Amino acid sequence: MLTHLTLINFALADRLAIDIESGFNVLTGETGAGKSLLLDALSACLGERTDTNYVRYGADKADVTATFSYHDGSPEAEWLKQQELDDESGEIHLRRVIFATGRSKAWINGRPSSLSELKEIGRLLVQLYSQHSQQQLLEPPYPKHWLDRYSNFYAPAQAVRDAYSQWQKDIRQHQAALDAQATRKQRIDTLELQLEELEEVVQVDYADIEQEFDRLSHHEAIMQDCAYSLNGLDEAEPNLSQELSSILRRLESHAGRSEQLSEIYTSLLNAQSEIEDATASLRHFIDRQSFDPERMEELNSKLEIFHRLARKYRTQPESLKAEYDSWQAELEQLHQLEDPETLAEQVEVSYQDFLAKAEHLDQIRREAAGPLAKQLTEQVKQLALPEAHFEFKFEPLEQPSSEGLSFIQLLFTANKGIPAQPLARVASGGELSRIALVMQVMNAEKTEAEVLVFDEIDVGISGGTAEIVGRLLAGLGQHVQILCITHQAQVAAQSDQHLLVKKQQTDPASSTILMLQEEERILELARMTGGVEINETTLQHAKQLRQLKFQSGA
Structure with a gap:
């Protein structure tokens, strides 16, 4: 779990220390206040690419540190032991210093480390979902990858890839034997x-x-x-x-x-x-x-x-x-190589091995596809798509590949009586954003990471739909820690902790992040729903949103 972030001369932050609570955390703020500040700093600590824009104007370097807690026996604990980086405190300290020259340095628990090591431990700690994730839905491999990830088919899918690779290797050796006949x-x-x-x-x-x-x-x-x-x-x-x-x-x-x-x-x-x-x-x-x-x-x-x-x-x-x-x-x-026939026999053996593994993978995918499509349908229906329907379509490939025997499509329809068609062909932008959100939440339920970051994934939704999204994230926050940047008051109202990003008119300008108490939360929710002028109507609406949170028990 992410417990603390320290930012020194990072972008708009002069010197900022933030304690992060467990559960569902939201970040809100006016446009331009620097809501992405915390996520950019976290991404830097996880080994993502940085540039000199992260160094505060007038400073020679930016310094960020993210502190995580972890449990014995967890994947990150095992990784730390393998790297001889485990700490008696039960904490992980990831530090990144970015210089104005463009260079950067990284440390894990005080030891200098490479960016690849930061990324390795980062993948075990944090899973990031952005507002651009909906574009992944339109990529042909996505339905298959989503099905495998949700159903935990990584091992059989990897076995198919390995078997396919061996089959292709044997084919090349056999061909080499045939080509070498004349000169051998x-x-x-x-x-x-x-x-x-x-x-x-x-x-x-x-x-x-x-x-x-x-x-x-x-x-x-x-x-x-x-x-x-x-x-x-x-x-x-x-x-x-x-x-x-x-x-x-x-x-x-x-x-x-x-x-x-x-x-x-x-x-x-x-x-x-x-x-x-x-x-x-x-x-x-x-x-x-x-x-x-x-x-x-x-x-x-x-x-x-x-x-x-x-x-x-x-x-x-x-x-x-x-x-x-x-x-x-x-x-x-x-x-x-003297006997190509022997190698031809090996080609057949490796092909049969690949075929058996691929048929098994195809079978378990088909068995999982129906229930998963039904579950996706029920979840999406809550987001103002009452007639939504999903199904997976399996089309045999002309030639087997390392990914299996079938091309898998996710079909969708939003209208009763109209057959489902490929998602990219029939879904509107708003429908895609809601579908992507639900699929990400479903994936998040299966991830091993204890910190999930949602960067404005609720763009394109509002009203009752946003409220349901907030409930989904609040329910997920009972099992993992969530950080969510949002513009939706209905989503923010469902959170356990509310962080407000404010820009300060210093010279140069700076941003700070505040942990809001209940009365302050009401005011921020009123601003989000009513704009600059906060009146009794917007305050009452904000209070009602918070009451929905307590009534739902989330």
């Missing part, structure tokens, strides 16, 4: 020759033989330097071991007199042990070394082969093993 044999012969030539060579590690060859090439210098080192360490008179023993004897007698000297003595004692071990290892290394000219010649021959083959295949000697593995994989793939 030649390529196989080439690869087999190349692999045969490298088969013995790649059994040896190039880096190992190169290092061994280098060691034999410098055998004499290595032995001279090792002998010199061993002599200095242990065989000369005096040698390093003797000198270090003498130093240790001198310091040992004073180690107890100084903590620092004691530490130095201990360090040198450890160094003596290390030197003794290194000396023994060096003597062992010298004893084991011998020069083998035949082995050197053998290594030289192997290196020459590596370099010859590397030049032939235009690569580095150490990369020949990787080339061999790549050719081996390509050869195996070509052998798999």
Whole structure:
């Protein structure tokens, strides 16, 4: 639930802190007062696109923070745990800073975050519906998407898309096998020759033989330097071991007199042990070394082969093993393509899998479509469309698609005795706005988000219809938190909390948001219904609207 919004130098807001209550919240205000201020700030915190217009005139940056509460086990709680962003306070703090230069920065619970992360958590927290949503109704995919969303068919619909994708992939592989028929044999012969030539060579590690060859090439210098080192360490008179023993004897007698000297003595004692071990290892290394000219010649021959083959295949000697593995994989793939009939069988298997999933999805969609159309009809009838009727029409597609087997249309009629037709063809603008509103409210009942934002979705309605819309939103507000910008007094009267946006004539101009008490609500409702002049008639009407709220029990 959204609990708090803080706006600093954001658009018309100088410094504004707003506490948001649960239930049904409305925002009203005169035209130009900045009613969209709160929603724009919330959208910024949810990772939506911003621009420099959001930075208050004269300021170098805008700063907005949205605070949400959440419950353990909720989708947003799980997301926060996965991102290691969970907070013991049980709150989510989303912050966005927008600079006048056009850049912006974001934080989630105090940690710098990307806009994509803001959008991820935002989709779990808030669902936004705008007055332009009615245009979605006219888009061909919308009825299908709305049916799937309301009926929770996401999983079977995704299974169909995945199965379709696999079927198409198998078709492409089969076609590739057919296309490769002519050139495959030649390529196989080439690869087999190349692999045969490298088969013995790649059994040896190039880096190992190169290092061994280098060691034999410098055998004499290595032995001279090792002998010199061993002599200095242990065989000369005096040698390093003797000198270090003498130093240790001198310091040992004073180690107890100084903590620092004691530490130095201990360090040198450890160094003596290390030197003794290194000396023994060096003597062992010298004893084991011998020069083998035949082995050197053998290594030289192997290196020459590596370099010859590397030049032939235009690569580095150490990369020949990787080339061999790549050719081996390509050869195996070509052998798999050798039998297009096998791939054709796989195409049929994946098609049958897709068909089974698509038929199941089509069946459950058809079963859900009837009751859903009936429910939509009953809801829309309340909005001054008493003869409204909806039905879904399923038309088989000429070719199956990733979306299923049928093209789904939503048919509508507003007049008794007239057959239902596609919504885009027969619905007027006013009818579309009411239908869109009801469909959005029905969708909102199914959303996992705990905050629903309605931005002037009641445009085009008035009177008794607006009152019913208010009741719908009030009923929905008993289950989720609602923020609604509205021009309709009948809608605002049904709300649990009423926020008023007022423009202040400061320099530069600014807006503030006030939480109205009951008497203030009556005055605002009177202004919304009666205009600038508020008289006893408009006040009485406003009081009656509020009484309807209490009488309905919403």
